[in-house]
Amino acid sequence: MNNQRGVSLVESLLVIVAVAAIVFLMVNIPNVVNLMGKSNHLSLVREIGLKQLEDKRTTSYINLVNGTTTISDTRISLLPQGTGTVTVADCDPSICTNSEHIKKITITVSWKDNNKQQDFKIDTFVGEGGLNQ
Amino acid sequence: MKKQGSTRSQAGQIILILILVMTVALGIGLSVIQKSLVDISTASKAEESSRAFSAAEAGVESSLQGNTNGQNFAETLSGFKNVSDSGLIPSVPAVGSRQTALEYLLLAKEDIVHIWLADPNANLPTCVYSSVCYNQSTLEVYWGNSSTDKAALELTLVYYDGSIYQSRKWYLDNPFAVRNPPNGFDTVNVFCGGNYSLPGAVYQCHKTLGDNSGTNNTSLLGPLNSYKLMLIRARLLYNTNSQPLAVQAVGTCGRDCSLPPQARQIVSTGISGETQRTVKLFQMYKVVPPFFDYALFSSGEINK
Numbered sequence: 001m002n003n004q005r006g007v008s009l010v011e012s013l014l015v016i017v018a019v020a021a022i023v024f025l026m027v028n029i030p031n032v033v034n035l036m037g038k039s040n041h042l043s044l045v046r047e048i049g050l051k052q053l054e055d056k057r058t059t060s061y062i063n064l065v066n067g068t069t070t071i072s073d074t075r076i077s078l079l080p081q082g083t084g085t086v087t088v089a090d091c092d093p094s095i096c097t098n099s100e101h102i103k104k105i106t107i108t109v110s111w112k113d114n115n116k117q118q119d120f121k122i123d124t125f126v127g128e129g130g131l132n133q
Numbered sequence: 134m135k136k137q138g139s140t141r142s143q144a145g146q147i148i149l150i151l152i153l154v155m156t157v158a159l160g161i162g163l164s165v166i167q168k169s170l171v172d173i174s175t176a177s178k179a180e181e182s183s184r185a186f187s188a189a190e191a192g193v194e195s196s197l198q199g200n201t202n203g204q205n206f207a208e209t210l211s212g213f214k215n216v217s218d219s220g221l222i223p224s225v226p227a228v229g230s231r232q233t234a235l236e237y238l239l240l241a242k243e244d245i246v247h248i249w250l251a252d253p254n255a256n257l258p259t260c261v262y263s264s265v266c267y268n269q270s271t272l273e274v275y276w277g278n279s280s281t282d283k284a285a286l287e288l289t290l291v292y293y294d295g296s297i298y299q300s301r302k303w304y305l306d307n308p309f310a311v312r313n314p315p316n317g318f319d320t321v322n323v324f325c326g327g328n329y330s331l332p333g334a335v336y337q338c339h340k341t342l343g344d345n346s347g348t349n350n351t352s353l354l355g356p357l358n359s360y361k362l363m364l365i366r367a368r369l370l371y372n373t374n375s376q377p378l379a380v381q382a383v384g385t386c387g388r389d390c391s392l393p394p395q396a397r398q399i400v401s402t403g404i405s406g407e408t409q410r411t412v413k414l415f416q417m418y419k420v421v422p423p424f425f426d427y428a429l430f431s432s433g434e435i436n437k
Contacts, residue, residue, distance in 0.1 A: 014148060014152060018151060018152075018155045021159045022155075022158075024159075024162075028166055029162075032166050032169045035169040035172070035173050036168075036169045038173060039169070039173040039175070039176040040172075042173070042177070042180060043176050043179065046176070046179055046180050046183055049183070050183055057190075095200075096195075096198070097202075098200065100195070100198035101198060102194060102195060102200075106208070120180065121209045122183060122209060122211075123184075123188070123191065123206040123208070123209050124187040124190055124194070125192075125194040125195055126194055127195065127197050127198045128198070130198070131190060131194060131197075
């Protein structure tokens, strides 16, 4: 009878495992949510960046004016404190040694995940009479 | 005793249910964690891949401008390398060896192929350098791959006589075709049925343009010594199925004996982190559209 009223070692272990599992899940849920949000943001940022890149590639070379402009894609508002710029510059003379008609395009998108600054940058060249020109 | 045994049995059930619920919850939790980890990993790889692809495209753009040097973009830790530009298809042979044949994909009946005999990027019709215009007296032509579906070949040579562009046509037919000679096509020294083997196909017919044979004299440069060869338009006739066509330059003096650029292929490899992406670009040089062969061109008004 005394044995029947007590808690067996197996039962105790099972409770400990159950509690540990719950704690493990509870601790990780915020991280999981953050990771899912981060991956969603990263995918969105990549889409925005590539769209900007393709837009520049289909712009006539003569209309590619040096300077930095703000990205006007409406999807950027879906990012927490999201901002972005497109920078057009002449190809560095150390690279384009023969003064080739090439512009360097740099897309930068910034946003915040968990109050941490996140940046996405991508570079490419667009040449006169080149791809999609 | 019976009642106590029942109570003990019920307590065991609760534990079993608890284990079951916890197992399910843990399974769901772990799958969610795994999914989020896979998502973030995929997003990171896609980001790297995009950077590498953009870098590879930058390499192509750079090569299109004549610069095949590699480049690193410091701020994104990406770049491109191994940029190659064949510059010429078929490639320029070394002095002492012959240029490989220029073989076209299968042509349907009356499909037209445009073969440059002068570099379209040069300041034509001036042929200042010998490599700008094809300057050999003969050119090999191969066509057809069927001994039963016998194809004929129409060739239109466009050349510059020093003041205006001129053209002349040749019609070459398979000597074993029953339609010939009634159609009046040239069969003299058109060799067919010989199974002429080139790397891309085995051809039925072969003709050396400029061998001064045939009723319509396919001379390239005999009477045209001071003329500049611009292009040849080739068209298969009478064939039911699509068949191949090829031309091959003669001579072994390197670039000076070769056909000028018809197309080029650029290969560029972009890198970002551990990711590499390779972009290949095939650029065919501008060609005259098919309606050229059916249109009447005049520098002035045409009076009926």
